Each structure stands twice: as structure tokens, then as C-alpha cells.
Amino acid sequence: xxxxxxxxxxxIIIGAGGAGLRAAxxxxxxxxxxxxxxKSLLGKAHTVMAEGGVAAAMGNVYAEDNWKVHFRDTMRGGxxxxxxxxxxxxxQESPDRxxxxxxxGALFDRTKDGKILQRDFGGHRFARLAHVGDRTGLELIRTxxxxxxxxxxxxxxxxxxxxxxxxxxxxxxxxVAYWRPTGEFVTFGAKAVVLATGGVGKSWKYxxxxxxxxxxxxxxxxxxxxxxxxxxxxxxHPTGMVWPLSVRGILVTEGVRGDGGVLRxxxxxxxxxxxxxxMFRAETAESxxxxxxxxxxxxxxxxxxxxxPRDEVARSINSEVKAGRGSPHGGVFxxxxxRRTAEDIRKRLPSMYHQFMELAGVDITREAMEVGPTCHYIxxxxxxxxxxxxxxxxxLFAAGEVAGGMHGSNRLGGNSLSDLLVFGRRAGLGAAxxxxxxxxxxxxxxxxxxxxxxxxALEPFSRDEGENPYDLQYELQEMMQxxxxxIRTQSELDYALEKLDExxxxxGRLAIKGGRVYNPGWNLATDLPSMLTVSTCVAQGARDRxxxxxxxxREDFPKADPEFGKINFVQRQPAGGSFADExxxxxxxxxxMPEELMAIFxxxxx
Amino acid sequence: MSDVHxxxxxGDATGGAFEEYTMPDxxxxxxxxxxxxxxxxxxxxxxxxxxxxxxxxxxxxxxxxGKPRLMCMTRMSTLPEGETxxxxxxxxxxxxxxxVTDVSFNYEQARKVPAFNPPPRPxxxxxMMQEDVERGQEFRKCIECFMCQDVCHVIRDHEExxxxxxxxxxxxxxxxxxxxxxxxxxRRELVQEEMGLGxxxxxxxxxxxxxxxxxxxxxxxxxxxxRVVDANYDPVAWLGRKIRRRTKRxxxxxxxxxx
Numbered sequence: 001x002x003x004x005x006x007x008x009x010x011x012i013i014i015g016a017g018g019a020g021l022r023a024a025x026x027x028x029x030x031x032x033x034x035x036x037x038x039k040s041l042l043g044k045a046h047t048v049m050a051e052g053g054v055a056a057a058m059g060n061v062y063a064e065d066n067w068k069v070h071f072r073d074t075m076r077g078g079x080x081x082x083x084x085x086x087x088x089x090x091x092q093e094s095p096d097r098x099x100x101x102x103x104x105g106a107l108f109d110r111t112k113d114g115k116i117l118q119r120d121f122g123g124h125r126f127a128r129l130a131h132v133g134d135r136t137g138l139e140l141i142r143t144x145x146x147x148x149x150x151x152x153x154x155x156x157x158x159x160x161x162x163x164x165x166x167x168x169x170x171x172x173x174x175x176v177a178y179w180r181p182t183g184e185f186v187t188f189g190a191k192a193v194v195l196a197t198g199g200v201g202k203s204w205k206y207x208x209x210x211x212x213x214x215x216x217x218x219x220x221x222x223x224x225x226x227x228x229x230x231x232x233x234x235x236x237h238p239t240g241m242v243w244p245l246s247v248r249g250i251l252v253t254e255g256v257r258g259d260g261g262v263l264r265x266x267x268x269x270x271x272x273x274x275x276x277x278x279m280f281r282a283e284t285a286e287s288x289x290x291x292x293x294x295x296x297x298x299x300x301x302x303x304x305x306x307x308x309p310r311d312e313v314a315r316s317i318n319s320e321v322k323a324g325r326g327s328p329h330g331g332v333f334x335x336x337x338x339r340r341t342a343e344d345i346r347k348r349l350p351s352m353y354h355q356f357m358e359l360a361g362v363d364i365t366r367e368a369m370e371v372g373p374t375c376h377y378i379x380x381x382x383x384x385x386x387x388x389x390x391x392x393x394x395x396l397f398a399a400g401e402v403a404g405g406m407h408g409s410n411r412l413g414g415n416s417l418s419d420l421l422v423f424g425r426r427a428g429l430g431a432a433x434x435x436x437x438x439x440x441x442x443x444x445x446x447x448x449x450x451x452x453x454x455x456x457a458l459e460p461f462s463r464d465e466g467e468n469p470y471d472l473q474y475e476l477q478e479m480m481q482x483x484x485x486x487i488r489t490q491s492e493l494d495y496a497l498e499k500l501d502e503x504x505x506x507x508g509r510l511a512i513k514g515g516r517v518y519n520p521g522w523n524l525a526t527d528l529p530s531m532l533t534v535s536t537c538v539a540q541g542a543r544d545r546x547x548x549x550x551x552x553x554r555e556d557f558p559k560a561d562p563e564f565g566k567i568n569f570v571q572r573q574p575a576g577g578s579f580a581d582e583x584x585x586x587x588x589x590x591x592x593m594p595e596e597l598m599a600i601f602x603x604x605x606x
Numbered sequence: 607m608s609d610v611h612x613x614x615x616x617g618d619a620t621g622g623a624f625e626e627y628t629m630p631d632x633x634x635x636x637x638x639x640x641x642x643x644x645x646x647x648x649x650x651x652x653x654x655x656x657x658x659x660x661x662x663x664x665x666x667x668x669x670x671x672g673k674p675r676l677m678c679m680t681r682m683s684t685l686p687e688g689e690t691x692x693x694x695x696x697x698x699x700x701x702x703x704x705x706v707t708d709v710s711f712n713y714e715q716a717r718k719v720p721a722f723n724p725p726p727r728p729x730x731x732x733x734m735m736q737e738d739v740e741r742g743q744e745f746r747k748c749i750e751c752f753m754c755q756d757v758c759h760v761i762r763d764h765e766e767x768x769x770x771x772x773x774x775x776x777x778x779x780x781x782x783x784x785x786x787x788x789x790x791x792x793r794r795e796l797v798q799e800e801m802g803l804g805x806x807x808x809x810x811x812x813x814x815x816x817x818x819x820x821x822x823x824x825x826x827x828x829x830x831x832x833r834v835v836d837a838n839y840d841p842v843a844w845l846g847r848k849i850r851r852r853t854k855r856x857x858x859x860x861x862x863x864x865x
């Protein structure tokens with residue numbers, strides 16, 4: 001056997017979406033030796049699919065906006081389960097992070113006086129989302145990618161990390177990966193590792209997520225001894241495409257509603273007026289007339305109910321469909337055609353126009369879209385120190401969707417792109433500070449352990465007959481969709497956990513056809529352990545949180561329970577764990593918010 | 607239910623051949639859906655790239671019936687009914703396996719682009735007008751599917767030209783920077799002398815295949831050629847550049863912001 005390829009770095013960053021790129025830029029600025037390792041080609045990460053914008057209280061459109069209002073909106077959107085310190089840092093720092101992108105070449109849409117234009121989105125009191133039409137994620141990733149390339153940061157593309165390694169001191173010291181184009185293994189020795197691997201949506205049948213969203217970072221962090229929090233909090237975006245079936249789940253931006261689009265049922269009724277929760281009643285319009293005034297002047301009327309936070313809208317759509325008032329293909333109607341001119345629609349929502357025209361043969365300037373909830377984002381994730389993004393494992397950091405706490409039980413639209421800029425930077429800083437503070441180098445990776453991980457990944461090649469990874473993935477997606485979906489209940493969650501045990505056992509018997517060179521069947525086989533691990537975490541959390549809050553809706557516990565509002569569920573394994581091992585779950589008290597921040601809510605409630 | 611017939615190139619750098627697959631026809635599917643069904647059933651090791659499946663990431667470029675297309679945005683119903691659909695990898699790049707090609711040429715070109723260089727950020731942020739950012743925004747719609755590179759005659763059948771030719775994707779990048787209201791670097795000599803702008807004979811093949819409908823030739827390449835000509839034949843500008851290596855604007859000039 002040829003010698004294993006090995007590289008040594010100060011910091012490796014796993015994942016090259018927005019958070020990973022931003023972390024790499026920060027660590028590189030500090031003069032450290034930095035590498036980005038990513039599963040796909042550079043610039044293809046899931047960030048590219050973000051459409052509507054990046055939330056930052058710059059006050060360019062409504063001067064009344066400031067970080068306190070953004071902080072309050074974020075906490076309320078998350079039903080107060082958020083880590084207050086993350087929400088505070090995020091609201092305070094996102095304007096700087098957006099402006100910094102302009103210094104790196106980003107071209108946002110402008111106000112009449114040449115500032116960055118901001119648009120309305122659900123749950124945000126003021127127009128707050130800096131954007132470029134409906135392709136803001138592309139602008140963000142390209143800007144960060146071009147900045148990273150200009151700084152000569154090493155990038156290992158199409159290279160999948162399967163495990164982290166830790167030393168005898170418990171600190172992370174490297175990662176084991178393989179090159180997808182060759183199937184050869186490679187190890188990275190690193191003093192610090194930043195996880196920026198994104199989400200978990202690929203475990204559900206209808207999702208807006210790409211194949212990459214298999215929860216790799218969540219899983220390898222858990223296996224290395226880090227804690228995961230709030231994993232039951234999964235966001236189902238209210239508006240995904242529902243037809244044709246092959247494109248079901250593809251995202252329809254919230255920008256459609258921010259720019260005037262409304263939701264109607266099969267009777268043509270704007271049903272969202274019927275679903276306004278008490279928490280939002282005071283600031284939501286009571287009639288169509290009042291709501292329609294708001295678009296042009298936010299002081300002339302209150303917000304339209306279509307712009308409630310995503311969890312509220314998704315549940316309402318679900319209820320309408322269940323009540324038999326859905327669209328022909330099992331969604332509801334999203335209508336912008338009757339409300340804005342064709343020219344306006346094509347200018348403000350160009351990708352949506354093309355997406356519907358090319359994939360569904362629907363002209364959104366003339367007809368309503370059919371939409372329904374789609375698995376979109378996980379609020380839960382790796383537990384981190386807010387200021388440094390450090391996890392419980394020394395030397396391991398996490399930022400972006402893979403990290404938990406920032407969004408509580410439900411994320412507001414636009415807060416994801418700002419999250420990955422703010423905490424991507426902080427993770428880069430945190431990792432750099434940690435590396436500079438180390439006395440001596442890191443410990444060498446344990447060669448026996450590395451070989452064990454490699455053998456484990458290659459094992460499916462040793463079987464002529466066994467489980468087909470595609471079949472197992474398909475069954476997992478069907479099962480999670482049916483039992484751990486938008487509305488959950490005890491018996492289904494118990495069943496899901498039983499099925500997951502069965503899937504894990506079958507995952508130990510996978511068989512692969514073909515060689516190691518760019519073999520998608522094998523690549524999937526190496527994704528399944530992460531998918532099974534995060535699916536178990538979500539199902540466990542959903543079983544134990546016996547209440548409804550944000551992205552966790554229990555049919556058998558339909559109300560929020562103040563006692564559950566005081567705790568996070570934390571999941572752990574001993575270091576060196578794997579997908580086959582037991583996951584412990586325990587409640588921990590939520591960090592207590594300081595009084596000066598509490599006052600922001602009391603003031604608003606007066 | 608009728609069937610769809612696919613003829614897919616299978617192989618690697620050492621060679622390969624077409625394999626035929628027959629799948630049941632499913633309403634509304636795109637080519638990538640059929641490829642995925644073939645992977646899940648008959649050919650689990652069939653290699654193709656994809657990510658977003660929504661035309662936003664530019665990963666699943668291939669040649670469908672000889673024409674570069676995104677597999678995720680090509681509906682089966684738009685292809686000739688009843689005929690076998692031929693899917694081959696992009697021809698301008700070396701094969702890794704099946705439909706996956708080695709596109710590292712493009713990433714090497716990206717590294718050669720002199721970085722964006724704005725004046726220091728003024729208090730309260732940069733001011734730019736919508737009409738001034740729109741030109742650049744058109745080029746920043748690029749999803750880097752590299753189909754324009756694939757179809758460009760200069761490199762499609764002339765491997766030897768790659769050493770001295772950046773290709774349409776990077777001409778729009780140079781044009782974007784050239785037209786950026788804040789940028790101060792001058793890349794005109796570079797794009798002409800080293801990036802091979804002059805080799806483009808504006809046949810517009812790149813524009814035709816662009817899934818983002820960017821007018822690559824009309825809005826980027828031709829204006830860029832004109833600016834290069836200005837730089838070369840304006841004796842004053844030429845002298846200035848040769849003697850002082852003048853940039854198109856000094857940072858101080860560019861920093862003057864509208865009120």
C-alpha cells in the first residue's frame with residue numbers, strides 16, 4: 001500500500017460555504033497556515049442557494065432600525081430559546097460584516113441615494129435585508145471565494161472529511177478525509193479545526209437542501225465529544241415548490257412575500273389572517289386593506305400576516321391543506337401576479353421567474369405558484385461559546401448552520417447569511433487565538449486510529465452482496481418525512497427511533513459496486529453514518545421536548561410550555577464514538593439573559 | 607407508461623464507451639432526475655456532479671445531444687420525444703470519470719485575476735448608484751457552470767491555447783472589475799497580452815449556452831476589447847501607462863463619493 005498523503009496546517013476549515021470562507025479569511029489574515037477542505041467544487045456550497053438577503057440593521061431604508069430591534073426580532077422569532085449572547089453579537093456586528101463585503105467587491109442593490117438597499121422579510125420589523133435581486137447567496141459566496149483566492153488560501157476541493165482525531169489531551173489534532181476524484185485517503189494534521197459544514201436536510205424526502213447537507217459536521221463533532229443542542233428544532237420553509245414531483249422541495253424565496261406576494265387557499269381566500277398567534281397579534285394587520293398599505297409605508301398599517309415568522313406560516317399552510325383547501329398538487333397558492341407588474345416581478349425576482357418557467361412551465365407574472373413546506377434549515381447544532389465559536393472539544397470550533405444556539409427554535413429569514421458572516425469571522429478569530437495561545441505543537445495523529453477509520457470507510461467494498469446505499473437513503477428519507485416532519489407525535493417518534501436502529505444495523509452491511517474513483521454510491525455510503533446520527537438526534541430531541549415551539553411542533557403537546565422554554569436538550573457521546581453508539585440526551589438550563597437586554601423586551605411590551 | 611432511452615458515456619481518462627439505459631418516463635422530470643434513477647438502480651457508480659438541482663450552483667454541466675446544458679434545468683419533455691437522449695461529459699476538459707471532468711483549468715485562471723482593489727471605506731460605507739452597479743451585476747450572475755468555456759472554439763479543440771487564454775467566464779470577470787465603480791486596478795494590458803482576449807473572434811457561442819442569459823459577447827467581451835484598444839492607441843494614455851504604470855484611477859480619485 002502506498003504511503004498516505006498528509007498535510008500539516010495551523011487551522012483547517014471543513015466546509016467552504018459562507019461561514020467556512022469567512023473563517024478562513026480571518027485566520028489567514030492572522031498569518032496562520034490555513035486550508036479549506038470541501039466536499040464539492042469551490043463556490044458550489046449551499047450558501048449559493050440563499051436567495052432573499054442578509055439581515056443587518058443598517059437603517060438604510062428605515063432609520064428607526066438598530067441592533068436592539070434586530071435582537072428583539074431574532075429572539076422572538078426563535079421563541080426565546082436562542083442563546084441571548086449569540087443573538088446580541090449577531091445583531092450588533094452584522095452591519096459591519098455586510099459593509100465589509102463591499103470592500104471585497106460585492107455589488108448589492110442600491111437605494112436612491114446610493115446606499116445598500118434593504119428589503120422586507122418575515123419576522124423583521126423593518127426592511128432589513130441587504131440583497132442582490134433574489135440571488136444574494138451567490139453574491140456572498142462569490143465575493144468571499146474571490147477574496148479567499150486572492151489571499152492564496154489552500155483549498156482541497158471534492159475532499160470529504162470522514163472523522164476528526166483527538167490527542168491524549170482530548171484536543172482535536174486532525175482530520176481523516178478522502179479525495180472523491182481518486183478515492184485515495186488524505187490526513188490533515190491541524191492545531192485547530194473549524195466546522196462549517198452546513199445542515200442536515202438530505203435526511204428528509206422534500207427538502208430545499210442539496211446532496212451535501214448530510215450533517216457531516218454535526219456528526220463528526222458529536223463523535224469527537226462535542227455537545228449538540230436543540231436538534232429537534234428543524235425549520236420547514238413555508239414555500240417550496242410542490243409540482244412537478246421531481247422538483248418538489250426546491251425553495252421559493254420569502255422575498256416573494258416581502259415584495260407583495262400573498263398566500264391563498266383553493267377558495268381564493270388570504271387565509272393567513274386566520275392564523276395570527278397572540279404573540280404577534282399586536283403588530284399584525286387585521287384586514288387586507290391595512291396589510292396592503294404597509295408595503296409602501298410601514299407606519300400606515302401593520303404587517304401583513306404572510307410575513308409572520310416561517311414556523312407560523314408553514315404550520316398554517318399545513319393546516320389549510322389538511323382541511324381540504326389546498327391547491328391541485330397539495331400545496332397552497334402564492335400569488336404575486338395579481339399584485340405587481342410583470343416588469344417588477346422579473347426585475348425583483350428573476351431567479352424565481354426562471355425557476356418556475358423552466359421547471360414547471362408556470363409564468364409567475366401571470367399565474368399563482370403552488371407552494372408548500374419544505375425541510376430547509378436546522379436551528380440546532382454544535383454547542384459553542386458565543387464569542388469564540390469554541391466547542392467543548394479543545395481546538396474545535398463551529399460556525400454557520402452546523403452551530404446551534406443563535407436561532408433558538410426558529411430562524412428568521414435573512415438571519416442565516418448574517419449568522420455565517422458574523423460567526424464565521426468569530427470562529428476564525430477564535431481558532432487563531434487558540435493556535436497562538438498553544439505552547440508547543442499539536443500531538444501527532446494516532447496512526448492506528450487513522451487506519452481504523454480508513455478501513456471502516458472501505459469496508460463496503462469487501463462485500464459482494466449487501467445493502468444498496470441508495471435504497472437505505474431512500475427509506476430513511478421516506479421515514480423521516482412521515483414521522484419526524486413538520487408535525488410530530490409520540491407514537492411516530494418512538495417508531496422513528498426504532499426504525500433508525502434498524503437502519504443503523506443495515507448500514508453496517510452496505511455493499512458497493514465499482515471502484516473508488518468518483519463513485520457516488522460509495523460517497524453516499526460514507527454520508528449515511530452522518531445522516532443516521534443527525535436523524536437520531538432530531539428524533540430524540542423531538543421525543544423529549546414535549547411542547548410546541550418554533551421548529552418543534554407536537555400534535556400531542558400543541559402549546560409552548562414555559563418550563564421547556566428554560567432548557568436546551570444537549571446530546572453527547574464519549575470521544576471516539578460512532579453512528580452505531582448510543583447518544584445521551586439531557587436537559588440543561590438556558591443561559592440567563594442580563595437585565596439590560598431583558599429591558600428591550602419589556603420596553604416593547606409597554 | 608412509456609420509457610425514456612438514455613445513451614450515456616461511461617469511462618475515464620484511459621477511454622470509454624456509450625452505455626444504454628432504459629427507464630420509465632416520469633412526468634415533469636429533468637435529465638438529472640433520470641441520471642439519479644439510473645444511479646439508484648442499474649449503475650450505482652455512474653459519476654456526475656450536482657448540488658442544488660435548481661440551476662443556481664452550476665455543478666451539473668454536461669452535453670445533452672451534443673449541446674452544453676445544465677442537467678438539472680433540462681426537462682425531458684423539451685427533448686425530442688421517443689428518441690434516445692445522448693449525454694456526454696463537457697468536451698473541453700479532461701475526463702475524470704463518466705460525466706465528471708477536471709475543471710481545474712478554471713480555478714487556475716481564477717487565481718491569475720489581480721484582486722479587486724477599492725479605496726478605503728469611507729465613514730458610513732461606500733456610495734454607488736444602481737445604474738453603476740447594474741453592469742457588474744449582470745456578470746456576477748455567473749454560476750460558474752463553465753459551459754461557456756466548454757463551447758469556446760479557442761479551447762474546445764485546441765488544448766494548446768489554454769496556456770494563453772482565460773476564456774469567456776474570465777473575460778466577464780475582467781469586464782466586471784473593469785466596470786466596477788470602486789476598483790482601481792488596471793488589468794487591460796494583462797487581459798490582452800496574457801489572457802488572450804484578442805484570440806476571441808466573437809462568434810457568440812458562449813452567450814448562446816449561458817444558463818444565466820448573460821450577454822457575454824456584447825456586454826463584456828466587445829466593450830473589453832474596445833477598452834483595450836483605447837489603452838493601446840491613445841498615445842497619451844499609453845505613454846502614461848508605460849512611464850508611470852498608471853492605474854485607471856488613483857484610489858483618491860475613486861474615493862470621491864457622491865453625496
